[in-house]
Amino acid sequence: MSFSARLSHCECCPRHCGVNRLAGEAGFCRVPPGILISHAGLHFGEEPPLSGTRGSGTVFFAGCNLRCVFCQNYQISQEFENNPTRLLTVDELAALMLQLQDEGAHNINFVSPSHMVLQMADAIVLAKGKGLTIPVVYNSNGYDEVASLELIRGLVDIYLPDLKYLDNGLAKKLSAAGDYADVVPGVLREMLHQVGHLQVDGEGVATRGLLVRHLVLPGHLDNSRQCLRFLAELSPEICVSIMSQYSPQYQACRYPGIDRTLTEDEYDEIMGHALDLGLDNAFIQELASQDLLIPDFRQDKPFEAAAADEPCRSDQHILKKRKT
């Protein structure tokens, strides 16, 4: 039985809609059973171990199982029906993965896979059978179903989840997920259990493991402190990317408090807190990256459009690993 056969009663993410996507029923994510992608290509804007020198082979899925009011990818996550997408078969996605490998990608980086996890798994199996050897990255919002992660065990080499909130009230208000803080601890534990801590090769390129991203929201430093404390308790060795790139995109200007960028004092305070907690294995980001990272998915090259004068690269993120 294919993984996708389970879409006849879709419970592949924590929404547990139970709809028959194979028969055209739409759940919370509104995404059909086929593989709907918005963009694919080499991307240099990830953390250095993912972008490396040749780029990360990103595949951006359309749609999302969250409703983040500040989503910088809202064109493809929330408004995908009004923007360019491609509907692929499992064979076509597997071929795309092999094409990215041929183009030199260090990895295949599935962005927003939580609602597409089963179709993704079918394509990975097929691509591996046809010669895919580079690592597969699962780059999610953290609102994943643990049972789905258990199902795909062995198919993903690198987990790259967000830890957005450990405050259900905030998660409900900003992402329409009032149980996010209940779900995400189990997700991170399962991911760490499957792949362990981040490992890199002799050139510093990731080969396996877990890297957790946390985007610091302006005015919500208590949430950030809680998230970092949880990660330190999970394991002080955990690799974390503490991101300052927040900018008030999509509907954020309607929400007082997150209608501005982060201040340097706020970011410094959170970085200091991370170090106090012993989270030395951290990537940091300079505030200048706030202007560089907003993609425009209506363009053929969304990230070049974002950076205006220069393509967005990981060296412009100025992400640094504090300890190796």
Ligand code: SF4
């Ligand atoms: S993937 Fe979509 S349809 Fe399935 S449970 Fe999640 S939101 Fe519902």
